[in-house]
Amino acid sequence: MKNHNHAFSSSSETTQKSPSSSTSIKNNHNQSFSSDSVSSVNSSKLFRKPSGFDGFKIFVTLPVIIYALLLIFAPLVYVFFLSFLKGDNYGSYDYEITIKNYIEAFDPTFLKIFFTSVLIGLITTFICLLISYPFSIFLRDKPEKTRSLIIKLVMVPFLTNSLIRTYGWITLLRKNGVINYSLVSLGIINEPFNLMYNNLGIIIGMVYTLLPFMILPVYSAVSKVDQNLLDAAEDLGAGKLKKFFRVYLPLTLPGAFNGSLMVFIPAIGYFFIADILGGGKSMIIGNLIKNQFLTARNWPLGAALSILLLVMTFGLVKLYQKIGGDLDELGG
Amino acid sequence: MKNQKIKYSVLLVSIVVFTMLCLIIKNNAPKEKAKTAYLNVLNWTSYIPDDVIADFEKEYNIKVNYGTYSSNEELLAKVSSAANGTYDLIFPSDYMIDLMIYRDMLEPLDSSRLSNFNNINDVFLHQEYDKDNKYSLPFLLATTVLLYDDEKVDHLSSYRDLLKPELKNNVILLDDQRIIIGALLNAEGFNANDTNDNHLEKAYEFYTELKPNIKAFDSDSPKSFFITGEVDVGLIWNAEAILAQDENPNLKISYPAEGFTLSMDNYAIVKNAKNVDAAYDFINFLLRDDICKRIIDEYPYISTNKNIKTVPDNELNEILSRGTYIENVGGDIKKYDKLWARIK
Numbered sequence: 308m309k310n311h312n313h314a315f316s317s318s319s320e321t322t323q324k325s326p327s328s329s330t331s332i333k334n335n336h337n338q339s340f341s342s343d344s345v346s347s348v349n350s351s352k353l354f355r356k357p358s359g360f361d362g363f364k365i366f367v368t369l370p371v372i373i374y375a376l377l378l379i380f381a382p383l384v385y386v387f388f389l390s391f392l393k394g395d396n397y398g399s400y401d402y403e404i405t406i407k408n409y410i411e412a413f414d415p416t417f418l419k420i421f422f423t424s425v426l427i428g429l430i431t432t433f434i435c436l437l438i439s440y441p442f443s444i445f446l447r448d449k450p451e452k453t454r455s456l457i458i459k460l461v462m463v464p465f466l467t468n469s470l471i472r473t474y475g476w477i478t479l480l481r482k483n484g485v486i487n488y489s490l491v492s493l494g495i496i497n498e499p500f501n502l503m504y505n506n507l508g509i510i511i512g513m514v515y516t517l518l519p520f521m522i523l524p525v526y527s528a529v530s531k532v533d534q535n536l537l538d539a540a541e542d543l544g545a546g547k548l549k550k551f552f553r554v555y556l557p558l559t560l561p562g563a564f565n566g567s568l569m570v571f572i573p574a575i576g577y578f579f580i581a582d583i584l585g586g587g588k589s590m591i592i593g594n595l596i597k598n599q600f601l602t603a604r605n606w607p608l609g610a611a612l613s614i615l616l617l618v619m620t621f622g623l624v625k626l627y628q629k630i631g632g633d634l635d636e637l638g639g
Numbered sequence: 640m641k642n643q644k645i646k647y648s649v650l651l652v653s654i655v656v657f658t659m660l661c662l663i664i665k666n667n668a669p670k671e672k673a674k675t676a677y678l679n680v681l682n683w684t685s686y687i688p689d690d691v692i693a694d695f696e697k698e699y700n701i702k703v704n705y706g707t708y709s710s711n712e713e714l715l716a717k718v719s720s721a722a723n724g725t726y727d728l729i730f731p732s733d734y735m736i737d738l739m740i741y742r743d744m745l746e747p748l749d750s751s752r753l754s755n756f757n758n759i760n761d762v763f764l765h766q767e768y769d770k771d772n773k774y775s776l777p778f779l780l781a782t783t784v785l786l787y788d789d790e791k792v793d794h795l796s797s798y799r800d801l802l803k804p805e806l807k808n809n810v811i812l813l814d815d816q817r818i819i820i821g822a823l824l825n826a827e828g829f830n831a832n833d834t835n836d837n838h839l840e841k842a843y844e845f846y847t848e849l850k851p852n853i854k855a856f857d858s859d860s861p862k863s864f865f866i867t868g869e870v871d872v873g874l875i876w877n878a879e880a881i882l883a884q885d886e887n888p889n890l891k892i893s894y895p896a897e898g899f900t901l902s903m904d905n906y907a908i909v910k911n912a913k914n915v916d917a918a919y920d921f922i923n924f925l926l927r928d929d930i931c932k933r934i935i936d937e938y939p940y941i942s943t944n945k946n947i948k949t950v951p952d953n954e955l956n957e958i959l960s961r962g963t964y965i966e967n968v969g970g971d972i973k974k975y976d977k978l979w980a981r982i983k
Contacts, residue, residue: 367653396970397742398715416980482869501808504855586855587814590983601712602816603976 390610398604408611417595417612424591427506428574431513432567435521438514439566442522443529444555458526461519469516473583476512477503480584504586512584513574520573521566528562529555564627572620592616676701678917681717681729683904684709686779687925688937695924701917709858710815711735718744718909727912728921732902734967736775737768739907745774746908752919755926760945762959766903767966775905776922779934780941782962783818783899786880788871790889795872797896798826798845806852811864811873814856816979817965818900822874825898831963834971839978846982865890881939894961901962
C-alpha cells in the first residue's frame with residue numbers, strides 16, 4: 308500500500324485534489340483486490356504522464372479529429388472529385404471524368420472577376436496594415452490595463468454575427484444615412500457621397516469585418532520587439548520613420564504576413580459583403596462560386612473554382628512558411 | 640501542476656457538454672415518436688404569413704416544419720441533396736417544375752383529393768411546363784414591373800426610358816440573372832428566353848448603355864430602396880412594388896411596353912414524400928378563399944384563386960398575354976451565366 312501511495316505522490320503534487328485520489332482511497336479499503344489495484348494504479352499513472360502518447364490527449368483531441376475528418380476533410384474530398392465530373396445542366400452530374408471544368412474556369416470573363424477580387428483583397432489588406440501598425444505601436448507603450456482593455460474592445464464585434472453588422476453599415480452609409488445626412492445638414496457637402504453600392508462600399512465592409520484579424524497578429528508581433536533595439540536605434544539618431552522601417556518592420560514581417568493571409572483570403576470570398584454593400588454590382592470569387600451552385604446549376608464548375616481558390620490559399624500559406632512564419636500562429 | 644488543472648477542467652467541461660448533448664438528444668427523441676402528424680414544407684421566403692400556418696396547425700392538428708429558400712436552384716439543391724422523404728410539399732416556379740419532372744423528383748397529383756381545385760382560375764392552368772397539371776398546381780403569380788416615383792421622375796413605360804441620362808445612379812434591378820437578362824432581351828425586341836448568341840450580345844450592349852444608371856442589384860428587399868429614398872426607379876416584383884406604394888403613394892407601377900417576365904409558383908409534392916395526406920390537407924387549406932385573401936393581403940402577388948380578384952380581369956388578361964414565363968433553357972444556361980458574369 309505504501310508503495311502505491313508513493314507512486315502517486317511522486318507523479319504529482321496535487322494528488323489530494325485530483326479526482327483519481329478517490330481511486331487510491333478505494334484501493335486502501337479493498338486490500339483483497341491488490342492485484343487489481345496495482346494495475347489500476349499503473350494505468351492511472353500512465354494516464355497522467357505529462358509527456359508522450361497518453362490516453363488523455365487522444366480523448367481530448369478526438370472530437371476535433373472526428374470534426375475535422377467528417378466536416379472538413381470528407382467534404383473536401385467530395386468537392387475535389389466533383390470538380391472532375393461533367394455537369395448535366397440539370398443541377399446534377401454525369402459520372403464521366405473530365406478536366407473541362409478547369410479549362411472553363413480560366414475563361415476570360417471569370418479571369419476578370421478573379422482579377423477584381425484579388426484587387427479588392429489587396430486593397431483591403433493594405434488598408435488593414437496601414438491601420439494596424441500605428442495602432443499596435445501606439446498600444447505597445449501603454450500600461451498593461453489599458454492594453455488589455457483595448458484588445459478586448461477589438462474583439463467585441465465578434466459577439467455579433469458579421470452579417471448583421473454588415474446590414475448595420477447600410478444605415479450609416481446610404482444616401483440618407485447617418486454620415487451623409489450629418490454632412491449635408493452641417494453644410495459641409497451639397498450632394499450626398501456615394502459611399503456604398505460600389506467598390507468603395509465593399510472595401511469599407513471588408514476592412515471593418517477583417518481588421519481584427521490583422522490587428523491581433525500585428526500587435527502580438529510588435530509587442531515582442533525588444534525595447535533595447537528601439538533604444539539603440541534612437542541613440543543612433545533614427546527618426547520615427549527610420550525606426551519603423553529598420554527595426555519594427557523587419558522584425559514583425561511574419562506577424563504582418565500572418566495577418567495579411569487572414570485578411571486577404573476571406574476578402575476574396577466574403578460574397579455577402581459584396582452583395583450587401585456593393586449592391587451586387589461587382590462579383591468577387593465568392594459570388595462566382597456561389598452562383599455556380601445556386602443559379603447556374605453547374606456544381607462541377609463551382610467545385611473546380613473552389614479547388615483553384617484552395618490551391619491559391621495553399622500557395623500563400625507555403626509562401627508564409629518560407630519567409631519564416633510559424634504555422635501554429637496562423638491559428639490564432 | 641497548472642497543466643494538470645487545465646487538463647482536468649477540460650475533461651470536466653467535455654463531460655458536462657457531452658452529458659448535455661445526450662440530454663438534448665434524449666429529450667427530443669420521445670417527441671418524434673409522439674402520435675402527431677407532420678408536414679415538411681419548403682417554400683419561398685415571404686410567401687405565406689406565419690399566422691396562416693399556425694391556423695392550419697390548429698385546425699388539422701398537424702405540425703408544420705416550415706423551411707424557406709430564395710431561389711429555385713437553392714430549392715433544387717436542398718431537395719436533391721436531402722435524404723428521401725425529407726420534404727413533402729414544395730413551391731417551385733415554372734421552369735423548375737419542368738426540370739424536376741425531367742429529374743423525376745415530383746409525385747403525380749391525385750386530382751380527386753384536391754377538394755378545392757375548382758377555386759383555381761382556369762387561365763392559370765395548362766401551362767407549357769406541365770400541360771395537364773399532372774405534377775403541379777398554380778399558387779401565386781409574380782410579375783416584374785417598373786416602379787417609379789411620379790414626383791421625382793417623368794412617366795416611364797418602357798425599358799428604353801430607363802436609359803435617360805437624368806436617371807444616373809437611380810435605378811434598382813432584381814439580382815436575378817434570368818429575369819434581368821430576360822428584360823434586356825425584351826428591351827432589344829427578343830424573347831426573354833432567347834439563347835441566340837447575337838441576341839445575347841445585343842442584350843449586353845443594352846446593358847452597357849444602362850449601366851451608369853444602375854444603383855444596385857437586390858432581390859431580398861428591393862422595396863426598401865424606395866422607402867429609404869435611395870432610388871426613384873426600379874424593375875422589381877409586383878408584390879414588392881405594391882408594398883412600397885403603401886409607404887409612398889407617389890410611386891407608380893407600369894408594365895414595360897417591350898414585354899416582361901412572369902413567374903408562376905406552384906404546389907408540388909416531392910417524390911417519396913412521407914406525409915402525402917398532410918400535404919393534400921395543406922394544399923386544400925391554402926386554396927380556400929379566406930386563406931387566399933389573407934395571403935394576398937400580406938404579400939400582394941397575383942392570386943390564382945378565381946374568387947379573389949387581385950387585379951381586374953382585363954388587366955390580368957393583358958398581363959398574361961404580354962408577359963413571358965421563364966423557361967428551362969437546358970445547357971444554354973451556361974450562356975446566361977457567362978453573360979451575367981460579364982454584367983457584374
